[in-house]
Structures are given as structure tokens and as C-alpha cells.
Amino acid sequence: MTKRSLEASPDGIKKAKQAFLRKGWTQEYLAGEVGIKTRQPIWKFFSGQPVDRHIFIEICFSLDLQFEEIAIVPQNDRVREDEIVAWDINSLVNRVRSDRYDKIQDQCGTLRLLDITRPIDLDDLYVDVNILEEIASQQWLEISDFQIVHSEDFDRLGLGKIRIDGVPGLKAVERYGKLMILGKPGAGKTTFLQYMAIQCNQGNFQSDLVPVFIRMKNFVEDALDLDELDLMDYINQEFERCNVSNDDLEILLDRGKLLILLDGLDEVPEAATDRAIKQIRKLSEIHYKNRFIITCRIAASEYRFSGFTEVEIADFNQLQIEVFVKKWFAALARNNPDSGLKKASLFLAQLGMPENRPIRELAVTPILLNLTCLVFQAKAGFPTKRADLYKQGLDLLLIRWDEARGIKRDGVYRSLSLPQKLQLLSKLGLITFERGDYFFAESTIQQLIADYLRTLSDREVDLDTLELDSAAILQSIEAQHGLLVERARRIYSFSHLTFQEYFTARAIVADSEQLVPNLGGHLTERRWREVFLLAAQISPNPDRLFQLIQEKIQRFIAVISPSLSLYPVLTSPLTLLASADTTRTLSELLNWVKQKSLEVKTPYKPAAIRAFYFTLALPPNHRIAGNHTLALAIDDKLAGEHTGELALDLALVHALNIALTLTPELFCDRINSLHQALNLNHLTVIETIGEIIRQSKNQLPHQNEEGDSLREWWQANGVNWTVQLRLAIIQQRNIGWEWQLDEVEQKSLDLYYYGNRLLVDCLNSNCQVTPKVREEIEDMLFG
Template sequence: MASQGLRASPEGIKAAKTALTDKTLSQYKLAAALGITRQPVSKFFAGESVSRSCFVQICQQLGLSWQKVAGLPEDMVTEATTKVQPKSIDLDTLVRKIRQQYQDKILDQCGTLQMLDIAQAISLLDIYTHVNVLEELTCQQWLEISDLMQDLSHESNFKRLPGGSHQRKLPGLEAVSRYSKLMVLGKPGSGKTTFLQYLALACSKGNFQPQHIAIFIKLKEFAEDVQENNQLNLFKYISQEFLSCSIEEESIVTILTEGKALILLDGLDEVPSDNSERVLREIRRFTQFYYKNQFAIACRIAAQQYRFQGFTEVEIADFNYEQVEAFVKKWFVAVARKSKEDGEATGNLFIHQLNLPENQQIRELAITPILLHLICLVFQVKAEFPSDLTKLYEQVLNILIVRWDETKGVKRHNVYLNLTINIKKKLLSQIAAITFEQGNYLFTQAQIQQITIQYLKTLSYIKIDAIQLQQASEVVLKQIELQEGLLIERARGIYSFSHLTLHEYFVSKNIVDSPDRGCKNLVSHITEVSWRNIFLLTVSMLSNANKILGLMKCQIDLLVANDSKIQDFLIWLSEKSISVSTNYKAAAIRAFYLVCVRRTPAESLFAHVVRTASLTTEDEDSFYRQHHVFVHTPSYELEYALVGNIAFNSDLALDEFLTSTLTCAGELDFAVELTFNDALVLDHAHALSIAFDEALALVLESEFKQEMQKLKKQLPPIENYCRQFRYWWQANGKVWGEQLRSLLIKYRNIGHDWQFNKQQIELLQKYYEANKLLVDCLNSAANVTPSVRQEIEETLLLGITEIKNAKI
């Protein structure tokens, strides 16, 4: 039933006019301040009937008692006051009653999510993952680039940007409980709307803030719905929502006046620009008028310009590992429609693959909820991540630049000087290329604006002066930050790409857009680990990768062209591989023996370390562990990249076990010399014995076998004689090791002591890794002709002379 109207008494009208004059207001300004039309204000001052809620609002705005203005007798004032402000027990009853009546409405508004590329609506509670917030906004930190660089995490010797890892985080629900007025900020797709919807559902069910009634409003819809009658009035809008659930306006006034509402205003940044100032003004008026209630307003962080009095600002944090895992497991049950067991099993497989080293770039994207959803969509097709990441990145950009706003019906004002999407991408590619070349993952606002100015100058249709260009560069930066979220402010005036993965993608795109100049510059970074992903992305994006692969091959060969000792080593590598009978590619066999050499001891280099270390007794064991330079398990990434797993071959297996035996002998030398830990010495002695026996079992040549057996018999017993074994090895170990080396050289042409110095060892390591990168690029290239592929594979890991002969 509609609430009864009220009239102002003659004395009340007189007091109201006096208050209007004192506040320097006109009837028009009073209506504007209340966000209502002038008609009810005119009726109020004319003594005509006005709705109770409107009457109360006018009186409160004028600072008058509405009961006295209405001229109600004392007993009627008490009765009316009781109706609007019931006793505590009655108010609690009213809250429970209204919550029950309004629950279906909240469930309809907030109970489901329409997820990207998913046909059916998904229950929010089935997919929701609790979020954390940062109490200090990232963009408001007073930090220098050097400060942020200290917080970078290191993975695979390459710096990856953290997501506010050094900032204090607070569970989102706790933040809402702690602060009665909250501005929830976040990047595009960070989960702001979902968080507010969850708050509304939890409150409606009495699981969160049970003493409040949740009111959820999409501000974009609010601005659109009231545009026709030109009345931006939140109270009226809320009243209409409640009236649709048969809740009287008088009850709404009571709830709002007594502060029993949890009012959730979503998408402040989505309000059409022509209405934004009016909406901001109405929110300010409403939150001040009904100040006793709890408020949470969601907005993109880059759009945060207007600040509401008394509001605490927090930022939605990126997902951490536990949140990613929880979201993924829920996703494969709720979205993929699997059974709980199958969904969680698929989720576990997803997490396992996500944590593999080769999926570092995908892990970076997974911290953003909307992108994690996209990755889950891709994964569910084949239960694996795509090998060609460029297509995934293109989908990511399509979502952030276009589709995410389109799905919500948001049309943002274009202030890009009519820049098209392709031009925006080229600008971002230019920013990425220049900053990455400089080794800058973080850069100042001034640097971005300068790059933007230079780029805008190349656009023939833009005719503006230097001052206008400076202004335009700032506007462009802010709009990229707001609309796409591809550049984010890490601290005041310091920016980075939202994900380093996307930074790398744009660098590669810049190279592909100018391949002649870009490829020549790219190959100059062939030994730099930070450029590895750029190489892989570039060759997968080029329509023809012949040229860049050829440039890479030449640059790699030049790395060791002037080192005669390494050239001699490469000649041996070729000769040794030819001597092995196998059906595999010669390059794969050369890679196999290169790994064997990488695993053999470098006695001269390590002896120098030992002589100059000046170790104390208690430091010896620690020093040994920290400077252990050998690996028992071989790493055959290069030959695996060439041919996959090499099946058992007697020659290769024998040489691998013989190399392991020589390696174990060298490690035992260092263990005896560097530590007094008998248990450690015993471990190495056992390892030597096992490797020796495995090699001996594969030896077929009788003379070689006899010599090896003689050598094995020289070793004293190990068990229960550890101290005696140590003494024997100290006296005879080096000679024994040299005898073993001589046998390997004589019968197998392996085990040579190349006596590489430190620089040569480092150069060979770079040479190996560059060749591995070349083969990975060869395997991932979108288009390479068979002749180019064959030429690269046949000359891989060959000396300069042999390469020239192969081309004749």
C-alpha cells in the first residue's frame, strides 16, 4: 500500500522559506540538490500534498523537523516518529521481513554469472573464489623504479613482475566489515562485479552482515533507466526496486534512515560520460544523506578520479596460487559441467601443467580472473595448453580491448584522436619495443608520453601543435590504462605492461611489422636469456621464418668462430658422432656428446677455486654444496628437441655410463679434498661404483673390458672402511682417474680433458643454449621451407671449416 502524503502547515511553509533563504537556495536549486523534479518542491511550498518520503527529504535538506513543518500535534508526532523509527526489536523484525521479501530479487540480480563464451548462466556460488584486497593502492605508492626492481621475482634467470607481492593484503569480506564506506578498485577483469554480487548474495542469505539488507545497483543501468524522465534520484530508483517486491516506501525510508542497508553500487566507470557528473553528484548526495548505511562502490582503478568523502579505497589483488587453484577446480565442475570427481581431476591436471617451467608465460596471465577463465576454456578442449601462444595472446588482447566491454554493453568515450584498434596496437608495440630494448620493464609516465608523441607525429591525419601533442599523449596513456588495462601504474608516475607476457608479445609484434630491420636487431640478442620468448614468439608470428632462422644460425656460429680450441672441440664432436652407428640425425648425436662433455670434470678450473678459497674446516661442506658444478642426470634438451627421445643404442649408452663414471671420479676428488664429511665421501664412492659396473656391463670389446676390470679391482672395499677408502683415494685417486680417462680416450675417443678456461666454458654454455633456442624456433616456426630446415640441421654444432665445406 502506498504511503500517505503530507502537507506543510502555514507556519511550516514560513519556516521552510526562511531556511531556504538562509541557505541561499532557490526552489530549483533545492530540487537539484535532492535529485528530484521541481514539481514536488513547488507543491511543498504551496502547501499541497507531497509524498511522505519526499516531504521528509525536503525538510531534512532544509535542516527542519518534518513533524513540526507538517504541524502535527504532539501525540501525532510521537506516533509518526514511532512509525518511521520503530523500537530496536521492531526494527530487527522489519529487517528480517524485508530481507525475506527482497531475497528473490537479489538472487535474480546476483545469483548467476554470464561468463564469456559460455552459453548457459553459471551459479555464482559454484564458481566464486574469495578475493583479497590491497589496503594501499598500487598507483599511490611513492616509490622509485629501483624500489620496484628490488621486488621483482626471479624465475629461470629472468625477472618477472610481481602483483603487489610486497603490499599488505586483506580478505575482501574483512575489508567490507572493517570499513563502512568502501571504494573497491581494480583492473579490468579483476573480479570487482563478482565480488559485489557475492556480498549481496551472502547478505541476503544472512551469512554476511545479517543485520543489513543488501541493495545491488548497476550504475550504468541506473543512469540509463532514469535518463528518460531526467530524474537521477537513487532513493526513487531504490524505492521502485523495493515496490516491485511489495515493500512499502515507508519501510524503505525506515531502513535507510536507520542505516540498515548494505548498498552496493557497481561499475562507476561504466556510466556514460554525458551522465557521469550528475551520477557522481547524486551518489555524493545520497551517501551523505543516508550516511548511517554501509556502502561499497566498484570502479576501475584508472577511472578513480572523484573521491567520495569518508570512503576508504582498496584495490582488488591479483590471484595468488591458492586462489588460482580454487578457481580452476570450481571452473571444471561448474562451467565445464563435469562431475565433482572428474572436474577436480581435470583441475589438478591443469594446475600440474600450469606449474611446468615451460608454462611460465601462461602462469602470468592466470593471476587475472577473466584471463584465467579464458585459459580454462582453451585447456578444456585438449586437456593441454596451446603450443602456439600467439593465438592465446591475440584472444587476450581481443578480450581486453573489445569484447569485455561489449559483453556488458559498455560504450566508452573515444578520446584517442580517432585511433583505430590497429593503431592502438602499433603504439603499444612501439612502447614495448623501445622499453624492452633498453631493458626496462618499468618506465615513467614521461617516457611513455615521449614515445607516444613520436608515434603520433608519424600519423599523417593528425595535425596538431607541440602543446596539443603533449596533452594528447597524456590523454592517450590514461585511456589505454582505463579502457584496456594493458598499461598499469605500479607506483606514482611509474608504469609497466599489465603482464610481462604481453610486453613480450608486443615486442615481437613490432619486429614482425618491420621484419627487415627488426630481425637484424633481434639476432644481436641471441645469447640473452630475457629475449628467449621474443625469439619464439617472433618466428611463430612471421609468415616466413627462413630469413630470421638463417640470421640466427650465422650469429650462433660466429660466437665461437675465433676460438681455436673450441673449433678443435667441434671437429672432434663431428668425428665422434660419425663413428657411432645410428639412424638418428647427426646433429642429435653431436648434441648428445656435447652434453657428455658438459658433464665431465673441469679439474684445472675447480683446482684454482680450491686453492684460492681459503676455507675453514666448518665451511668446507657448505662450500662444496654451493660450488658443486656437476650433474649426475644428463640434460639432453637439444637432442630431444631435434628427434624426441632417443631409443636405446649400445654405443650411446656405453659412452654415457663411461662419462658418468669419469664424472663420479672427479666429484669424489672434490668431496675428499673439500670436506671431512665421511658420509658424503661414501655417497660419492657408491655412485662411482654403480656407474662403473653399469658401464662395464655394456663393454663388448674384450681388451677394453679386461683393462676396465683391472682398474675396478684397484679400488679398495667401501662398506665399513670409509676412512680407509678416503686415505686410499687421497693417495691414489688422481692417478686412478687419469688411468680411467686414458682408457676412455684410447678405446672410445671420449673423456678428453679439453682444459677450457672459465671464459671458454661460459662461451660453450651460451653456444649450447643458443643452439637449443634455434632448434626450438625451428620447431615452432609457422612457415620454413624444407631446404632451409635441412641446411640448419645438417650444419648444427659444426666447426666453421666443416660448415663451409658442407655448403660447397
């Protein structure tokens, strides 16, 4: 076996003394650097006497010397070294891994999820992660490089074109001998390290190595005194507990046969950070042949280690989300995995719905995806009041995640209370969102933080202190919560647009006097839609908000169509038919909607009927023509197959729209559809219109006629036949008017519909609006 002690050669002593003089230390000081309580080994070292091998190496390291150049290597030691090389090192690896197998399985084989009362097997939940070899925050870019334009197609999930493809995690580990894996809070860094330890332990990955998993926080806490921090001794104790001798450990280290996994460098208390870093540096440099992987939160990555490659753990992609969700619900279903998979399918289906896009945005990190699954588990659905989910997510990131791991943070940020932290983040959200800034310079966000800090002090605060404190707070917000993220060097954004919107809404609700100026002017801006919804859900009394939206809608229409109320009600379609004048403007359209809804007899809410006929009246090529989702949102009893007068009017408009889109060539292919649309015998409400429609239907040629004959008929009769059909349904049902809207009116119609849709969505968001105001609002919808 390798000699347990070493002694310095005469030439080595000379080099060591020169290095010692350059340092300017005393022997007592050097003993402290090495981590021993007496200077006797130091004296022996410089005297050329045998010194414990471990201490000898530590002394050389502290003096910046290579111990191989200082020590005497006796001939018999060389023989032993050669014997070790010849000996089957794999046998030792297998034996030690076998001795430590149960320890690693117990240490890394399970996960504890927040609010789940039992541990979950790692294999039951683990999802392969991707690694970004190019760290986004280290790119030299400008804000203009992100090319963000907020529109209907804005990529909320990726905040624009800033997503980077990654490589499979295990492939990255195989590629680099020493890795520093960075990531946001809850990104899955610890789970990934545990997975590597288990895979190595079972011989499925790096099968020629022995895994060593160390939580850096535990390493520091287990030391009785900071001066006793010694990572090598800690590893030695771990091995001794598994009956692995120090000699065997020395051989494994010398041959580079350890996979050393150091988890959570950022979780080490500030007082011990420097010594912990020194211990890692010393261990990785002395035993450089071994593989090292360190995890750390990305904003706390100012630590640098020679020879380490820095990479970043990527957010989940769609496939990883699906795999995680299926595993999560199957694992929680215990003895009924089929039931869990059914719920997982329901979860994924609802997550993919357009209205749940903001929730989908959050579910890209394991910590928030786990929370989303947990919320869904109870009711097999997402909460109508999404703000509650976001609040739980913030509570998790701001408080519970560190608490669950027993971590206490230091620094100036810790002096802020939770309400102050929320108030600060709300102000940052509101100011940046109002400006339309999704990305902002580091100097800009630090200035906003400094402005807030001034409000907390009754006295003048030194500018230099403010600058330092604001920089420290920005780093803490990113490192501890991941709510702000450095997207490129000195360019930040909120980690999710949803959080920026939530904090904006929170700031507005907190200052009710700013409700009108902060929200009033943004009703028609689609990027503010989520803020309106969240403000309605957060506010303890949203009545004023609803009244504000309604007032803005009515005022907007009044400005665009000032004579709206002066237009005559369309009570005499026969007069219009005499001149075949069927075209109408936006103002008349809105009046017609009110009139038509009063003519029909249905059990549904009047507002739902108005919404129904509003979209039914639109030209067939309009994007919301015939879209009755808003009517259904007002009164869910409209769901299912329509009957009565609504079904009749729907069928007639459908037939007219088919006719309006036909050409002689299309007529051959779609004549069957036209015949079917005019076959109204299945409807119970036909009245006198049945005969008129039958006459129109009978004028059509038979669908079995030859194509040329059909084309000729439509060429000669199509326009006049369509006009007569329109006049008939106008006369009998007061529908089918041709609304000729100019560009300004078209834009007004879209915004009017958007405003009413927003109002309905706010009402349906499980907010605390009073019954009286709700009734008033519904009475005015499309009214």
C-alpha cells in the first residue's frame, strides 16, 4: 500500500523554506492554514522528518508547492506504486461502491416534495434535464438584441427569442471532468446530482467511479468550529462509517476514482463561505484526477474554481413537462397508477388551453411545476382565481423553499421584512411594465431599488451606501428567489412575465387612488389584459374597477359613434326592402343587437343573447364571426346544441354565408352543403319562414346535375338568388343585414368586443364583486 508518511528531500526543504519566507508567515500561522492545532508537524516538515502524508500534502498546498517535487519517494514506495498500477483497481472500486451502496441509496434515493407527506422514490419522479453550455447571463448583448414586440403572438414562455438549446445532462457530465452547474432556485440541481449519484452507485453511469455526495450546508454545520472545516477529513469520515479504510480512500483519490458531488455551495452561511471555497479549491487541485461537480444558484456564482467548466441547468421543455406530470400523478396515486395517468392527461389538456397560458409559463421549473400539480390535484382543475396560484408560487419562492431546506440568508436584503420585499417587487413590476420594459439595464433596476430604499429611511442616505445596498439586493432577489434573472450581462428581466404582471396588479390595487390613472388608459392595450384580470382577483373590493372598465367601453363607443343613440331602431325592414338597401353601419349594428335580442324568446340571460347576435351578425370572414364563446361565458346554459329561435337564426345565417362565398366553380362542390343548410324541417320554430325557405331551396338546381350545368346556373342566377335569400330572412327574422364598416368602425368593433370580453372574464374570475354591481354590469353588456 502507499506509504502513510512522507518526508521532504534536502532540495525540497530548500524550496519549501523559500516559499515560507515569501509568505512571511510563522510556523504557528502555517499550522492554522493547514488546519492542525500544533506546529510540531510543521517543524518536522522543515527538518526533513516523516510527516503524515495528508498533512504533508496540505503544507505543500498552503505554500503553493507540488508535493511530488518536495517529497522523497523511496525505491520501495515506487515498487508499491507499480504494484498498485498492476493490481486490478476496478476490484477496489467495486468493493468500495458495494460497501457504500446502501449509504448512497439512503442519501440520494428519495425526494421530499413540499406539502407531500411521504418521500417519493427518485426513479418515480426524475426527468432527464438539459444543460446549457452557453450561460445566458454571460452573453454580451444589448436590450435591442432581444427584439421583443408584445403582441398576440408574444412568446410568454421564452420572453421572446432568448431561448437556448441544451444538451442532455449526463452527456455534459461525461464531456467535462470538472463542472459547476448553475441554475435558478428550484431548477432541479440537487435532484440531478442525486440522480447521478444513484446511477453511478448502481453502475449505470461512470461505472468505474465511486460516488461521494455532500451537501455543503451539512458539511459546514457538522464542523464544531469553522477552523475545523476540512473537506478531506469529512470525506474520510464518510468512508470510515462504511468500513472503508483510509488507505483505500488514498488509493482511489490518487487514481482519480471518485465522483465527488458537492451540492448547494450557495447554501453555505456567509461566515463560512471563504473557508468552504478554499476547501473545495484545495481538494480539487490536490486530487485533480477525480471528477468534481458543484451546484450553485446562478446569481451566487461569483465563486470561480480553476479547471471547472460552468454550465446552466435549462428550464423544462414541453416534452419534459409532460413526462414530469405523468410521473407526478402516477407517483401520488400510489396503488392506482391508471387513475393518476388519467388525471395527468386532464392536467396536460387544461394546461394547453389558451386561457391557461400564464400558468403554462410558470410550469417550466420543477419547483413551480410541482406546485401547479399540487393545486390541480385536489379539484382536478386549475383555480378560476389564478392570482391565488401565483401568490402560492411567490410564497414558495420568497419563504418556504429556503425554510424547507433550513437555509438562513445573510446580507442587507435579509433586513427587509416580507411586506417590504413584496412592496419593492410590486413597484419594480409596475414601473417597468408601464414603460413597456420586459428587459432593463442593471443600472436602471438598481436605481429603482435605491429609490425604494430612500423611502424606508427618515434621514438622508449616503449615495455610495445606496449603490452598494441596491446591488446586493438585486443579487439577492435573483439568487434567493429567481424572480429577477440576468438574461445577458447587466440586462435583467422578471423570470416570468406572469410575475411582472402580478406585481403590477398588486401595486395598482395597493394604491386605490392610482386605479384610474394606472389602468384607465390601458383598457384597449392587449398586453394589459392579464393585469386587469389579476387586479380584479386581488382586489378586496373590485366594484370600482368594473365600473371603470364599463365607463371606458361606453365612452369609447360614444366618441367613435357620437350619434349612436340617434339612429332609428330598425323596426321596418319592409321599407328597406323596397329599395333593396340592406347595408348598415356600426352604430346601427349596435342598435340592431339590442332590438333583435328583445324580439327572441329564450330562457337565457339578455346579455348572453346580445353577445350571441353580435357575433352572428358579423361577415363570415371576420375572425370572431359566429364565435359564441363570449355568450357562453355570460350564460353557460347556452352550452350544447342550440334550439328554438337561436337555432333557426343560426341555420339561416349559415346558409346565407355559404351563398355569399360561392363562385361558379365552388358551387359544384358546395351545392350539397347549401341544400342541407336550407333543410330546416328538424327545427320546431319555423313559422311562416318555412314556406319562403322552401321556395328558395326549390329554385336551386339538383345537386346531381352535371358540373357545367351547375356552373352556368350559378353564373346566371347566383347573385340574384343570394339577394332574394337575404331579403327573405331579413323580412322574416330581422337577420342577415349587410354591415358595411369602414376601417375606423372595424377597429372600433374589435375593441368594443375586446372590452366586453375582458369585462366578462373579470366577472368570471372568482373575484369579490358585489351582486348589485355584477347585475348592473351584465345589464350593460352589449347594451
